[in-house]
Amino acid sequence: MEIAVFIMIILIASILQTSTGFGFSILATPFLLLIFEPAEAIQINLVLSLVISAALIRTIRQDIDYPVLRRFISGSVIGLFIGIGIFLIADIDGLKRVIGIIILTLTLLLLFKFRIARKRGRDFFAGGIAGSLTTSIGMPGPPLLLYFSGTDSLKEKVRGTTLAFYLFIYAVSLLIQVVFAGTGPVVWTASLWGLPLVFIGLYIGQMLFRYINQKGFRIFTYIILAATGIYLLLDSFGML
Template identity: 85%
Template sequence: MEVAVFIIIILVASTLQTSTGFGFSILATPFLLLIFEPAEAIQINLVLSLVISTALIRRIRKDIDYGVLKRFIIGSSVGMFVGIIIFLMVDIDGLKRVIGIVILALTLLLIFKFRIDRNRGRDFFAGGIAGSLTTSIGMPGPPLLLYFSGTDSLKEKVRGTTLAFYLFIYTVSLIIQIVFAGTGQTVWIASLWGLPLVFMGLFVGQMLFRYINQKGFRIFTYVILVVTGIYLLMDSAGLL
């Protein structure tokens, strides 16, 4: 049963990540926690997310906004230290509850056509929030997804820039995990078993991306955000 659940989780999550640039950690992590210990689930998520970004980077490099990517990386480098402090000092369930409410509220604003103008300062801020959420709760995607949605960015730029950013943020996070939490054989065996599923997801996700128009992509992002917000609220309440 656990093997079947693992196959479905990795295949669906990798397909979503490939087609949108988001979604692997959002979808995979809560379900992997049903099978593995927390540190193992997070590290498997990091390893397979890195595989997806590495496999796609040459194909999507023309879609990367390098100016925005640079500012995201600089912002996240500061944000990761903030996230570690938050993780050590703040009640994580309370933090998840607040973040879940904020995500749902902002998603409603986006659905009702609330938009913001993108600028350099906001790029740094979005990267900083993504970095802090990576080291505090392991989810860098929601702030970037909200930011890109609010600025009406093209789906190609969203996917390309986000996947390139993940190469940096997940590599650093994996190193931090291994150094401070250690690692084990289970992580690497499960990751190895997950590789064929990831490559299947890469193929299916690429096919889907070709057929998703800008409106469909926006609806996709709203669904991901709503699911993330609800998941964080339920998890903080001990319902998962």
């Protein structure tokens, strides 16, 4: 049963990540926590997400907004170390609860046409939050997804910039996790088994991306955000 769940999680999350630029960590991490210990689930997510970003970087490099990418990376550096500190000392359920409430609140604001004017300082801040969430719970996607949704960015720019950012953030986060939290054979065995599923998801996701228009992309992101927020809340209260 656990093997079947693992296959479904990795395959669907890979398709989502490839077709939208988001989704692997948002979908995979919460469900991997049902099968693995927190550190194992986060590290498996980091390894496979890094593979996806590396595999796609050549095909999406023309869509990358490099000034925004540089600001995201600069902002994330401090956030990475804040996140690992939170992971080591904080109550994970409490953290999930807070993040779930924030995601749902901001998603409602976006649904009611709340928009954010993109500024340099806000780019740094979004990167910092994404960095802290990567090393703490393995989920950099929500702050970037909320930020880009609020600025009405083109889907190509969203996917290209976030995947390029993930290439950096996942590599550094994995190193920090291994150094500070340790690792084990379960992480690398599960990651190895997940690789074929990732490549199948890459192919299907690339095909789907061609058929997603801007409006559909925006609706899809709202669904991902709402589902993530609800899941985190339910999981934090032990209801799943």
